[in-house]
Amino acid sequence: MSIASDTRVLHVIDSGGLYGAERMLLDLVAEQLRSGMSAMVCSLGRVGEPTKPLERACAERRVPVVRTYVQSGISTTGAKDIAASARTIGANVLHTHGFKADCLVASLPRDTRGASVATLHGWTAQHWTSRAYWYRKIDLLALRRLDAVIAVTQAMVSKHCLDRQFGAMLGVVTNGIDVNFGPARTALEPHEHAALDFCRGGPTVCIVGRLSPEKGHALLLEAVARLRDGGAKLRALVIGAGALQAELQQHAVRLKLTEAVHFCGYVADPKPLMSACAALVSSSYSEGLPVSMLEAMVLQVPIVATAVGGVPDLLGHGRFGMLIPPADVAGLAEGLAAVEKGPQRLAALAAAANAMVHETYSAQRMAAGYQAVYELAQHRHAARAA
Helix, strand or coil: CCCCHCCCEEEEEEECCCHHHHHHHHHHHHHHHHHHCCCEEEEEEECCCCCCCHHHHHCCCCCCCEECCCCCCHHHHHHHHHHHHHHCCCCCCEEECCCCHHHHCCCCCCCHHHEEEEECCCCCCCCCCCCHHHHHHHHHHHHHHCCCCEECCCCHHHHHHHHHCCCCHHHEEECECCCCCCCCCCCHHHHHHHHHHCCCCCCEEEEECCCCHHHHHHHHHHHCCCCHCCCCCCCEECCCCCCCHHHHHHHHHCCCCCCCCCEECCCCCCCCHHCCEEEECCCCCCCCCCCHHHHHHHHHCCCECCCCCCHHCHHHHHHHHHHEEECCCHHHHHHHHHHHCCCCCCCHHHCCCCCCCHHHHHHHHHHHHHHHHHHHHHHHHHHHHH
């Protein structure tokens, strides 16, 4: 039996919601299971913590999931519990997603963990005085102890000089999604119904993601305010939650956008709300390869996005969506003006994006890319152990 046909993988993640990395992981594991591979999610959590959104989503999609309890920080006990979970299913590959999972698996002796693969979903640019800056430094040290490191875009490799950091360990597997995810949900939560009612009030764009600095929500608010000052009727639906929510809501009040911006909070599956909007907007200062954009392409929702990270490549440098220079309020406002003044152009871009995403960014293609990585990682792990 070949290594490829006998791969048994445990995905390890410390999830804080159901955002891009989690949705990518769900589609990857579902495709791995569909193809006959043995795969399971190991969700890291603290004692007393309620069921996580990722764990609920796994149950809904019949994806095997196990909760492994860990302490705050990097705990040797948590690492041993991950190894125990791997032994339970006979996993020969540990696939990590995120800083904590990387560090815990890297702390295990090589002979107790099998082959190890890490996916870098994205790092935010941070000043050296921030905690995130030092997390990234520690993560780089931990990743060198693994057998393979995967970036989700070539742009990430170039930006962070990952080829110099990891050499032959490094690969690129772009994100994919289930391009046949079927009709939108009809059973919605009350706050989702409120968001849909808001969308019916006029031309509306949406932004999806954590309310954190790198996502550039304030930039979007300022662009919408500029357009409305000029007579436009554009509105914005903010989908997501995070530490900046109160600050952004106050900013919307200062910009006199109380009636034009709706903060709907966290939504596990934003696709029904995205479908009700005239465009998806990304005003980010940094990005990897946003899953929300892939979903918008399948839904034929036009995209207006800042040209950062893997976004220009994803949007075909303007063939599949409108690209705006980062940190440019005037440029973003000009792009958003097309929602009211040039919807035909946006619709044509969305149609082209829909054809492209089915061909290039399917979960099946993503799973095949990771299968090749798993095989190489297992060979590398065996060579190191010899």
